[in-house]
Amino acid sequence: MNLLVTGAAGFIGSAYVRMLLGPGVAGGPEIGRVTVLDRLTYAGTVDNLDLTDPRLRFVYGDICDAGLVGTLMADADQVVHFAAESHVDRSIAAAGEFVRTNVQGTQTLLDAALRHGAGPFVHVSTDEVYGSVESGSRAETDPLDPNSPYAASKAASDLIALAYHRTHGLDVRVTRCTNNYGPRQFPEKVIPLFVTNLLDGGDVPLYGDGTNRRDWLHVEDHCAGVDLVRALGRPGEIYNISGGTELTNTRLTEMLLDACGADWGRVRHVPDRKGHDRRYSIRDDKARDELGYRPRHDFERGLAETVEWYRRNRDWWEPLKRRAPAAPAGAGHAV
Incomplete structure (x- = not known):
């Protein structure tokens, strides 16, 4: 079985490919070859992938390129679609690239999958499509209420993907993490911004009053959930995937300061982001009950291991920070 994975030179997609091709073959013996399609924007690097693995083929290209996408889709049995613009602050400053990549790119992939009969088509999305959650947690059947241009572009791509299932019968499965x-x-x-700044002796920007709340999910748990949806999910269904650790940004900052041996003197309070969602929270009962999904990483241990990885791998992140385009004025981080 040949699997096409988009955006897999980035953080989450590359972790997924490493999981599939790593020891134990998490994806199962049916995974014959993985083709990665990635445009290598500032946030992607081939250093995240083992290009010497004979089961892996890397293709540099754009998901909006219908000709290239069609050629790759003709050889694909299944698709896992990670490729997206995802930095909220950048979407506020310039939404056009988010609409192009997240909406038009997804539609280009869906058209090609429909023409060539590829499926399942797993569309990887975000809990941000539900908007800010004052109380309780959002289920897959709750209405979408995105606030940032990023979240709105992802909500639009979710709806387009599901429409291809309902209109054409394409086997589409959506995940929201x-x-x-x-x-x-x-x-x-x-997290990596704060850690790398602190390791370099710099300060860190904390938005507003620091009480915005987020649920934290280890990337390996997310990838395991995505693959359960690929292998066992139902066509036309949405599956929430959460980590089960909800923290304020202030508490997260405290933990990162402690892990890096720094104090609150290194924290710089910055004006809150426009339209900043106060809280995200989703229910993942469906993935747990139907697919057996369970997050396996303890957050405190996972965070400590993450900080240590950045401490030991300056050669990976220092060039990325130097080459990154300037963040929009006033931007701090994306949570």
């Missing part, structure tokens, strides 16, 4: 963390995350997101 909470905030990911772990090694190899590009250092513009809050």
